Amino acid sequence: MTILAFDCSTQSCSAAVLRNQDVLACRSRAMTRGQSEALMPMIAAVLDEAGLGWPEISLIGVTVGPGTFTGIRIGLAAARGLALAAHLPIAGIGTCEALAHGVAAEERRGRTLLVVVDSKRADLFVQAFDERLVPLGPPAGMAPVKALDLAPGPLLLAGDAAERLVALRPDAVLSSAPVHPDARIVARLAAVRHAAGTALPAEPIYLRPPDVTLPARREPGQSEPVCR
Structure with a gap:
């Protein structure tokens, strides 16, 4: 299977x-914005590097959140569009x-893993896993102090907002794993989840509504403002 x-x-x-689990091509870039311009050229680049065309792709894997609203929308829109055009299944991860699957087994041994993702607000997106990476519950959005209740005992923290919890749990260990998802791991998980x-x-x-401001409600008969 080619993913x-x-x-x-x-x-x-x-x-x-x-x-078949072998990495043919991979690209990655840290960026706070601009994913909408970067994603499709990056996809084209890895396909070109792998020497593959769309007929040779079997499955599309994509992360579905939680995370940034814009990033999630961009990824899912790309996955849906490409899957529709190429008649491919999608595996959401x-x-x-x-x-969690980017954290080494040696770090996880004897500890509960708490993945902590930045929500761009005071709360955090979190999910706890045991040392075998079995989820201890679904992902949730909550205050930092509440998040620690999800993971009693020896604690391992991972994710781009993990450092926000270190001050609250000085005994916690901060993982050395990458703080952003790795597409190679997404692909491997997609293969396993799709087969199963x-x-x-x-x-x-999303876990919470987007940060948007709705336009003021117009009274009946009130006209649309004129652009000048």
């Missing part, structure tokens, strides 16, 4: 092509799960 996978659900953008029928649907996991 194209990509992620832009946090402050980065990455894409990879794997065939949770952002927290992708991050346990992949997430290509739908966003």
Whole structure:
């Protein structure tokens, strides 16, 4: 099976092509904005580097959140559009799960892993896993002090907002794993989840409403403002 996978659900953008677990091409870039301009050229670059065309791709893997609203939307829109055009299935992978699988087994041994993703607000997006990477619950958005209740005992922290919890749990260990999802890991998870029928649907996991301001309600008969 040949898999194209990509992620832009946090402050980065990455894409990879794997065939039977072997990495054929991978690109990654940390970025706080600009994923909409970067993702498609990055996908084209990894396909070109792998020497593959769309007929040779079997599956698309994509992260579905939680993370940044814009990044999640960009990734899912790309996955849906490409899947529709190339008649391919999509395997959705949770952002927290992708991050958890980037943490080395040696670090996880004897500890509960808490993946912590920046929400751009005072709260955090978190999900706890045991040392075998079995989820201890679904991802959730909550205050930092509440997040620690998800992971009693020896604690390992990972993710781009993990450092925010260190002050609250000085005994916690900060993982050396990358703080953003790796498209190679997303691809491997997509292969396993698709084969088992346990992949997430290509739908966003936002956990809270987007930060938007709705236009003021117009009274009946009130005309639309004129552009000048």
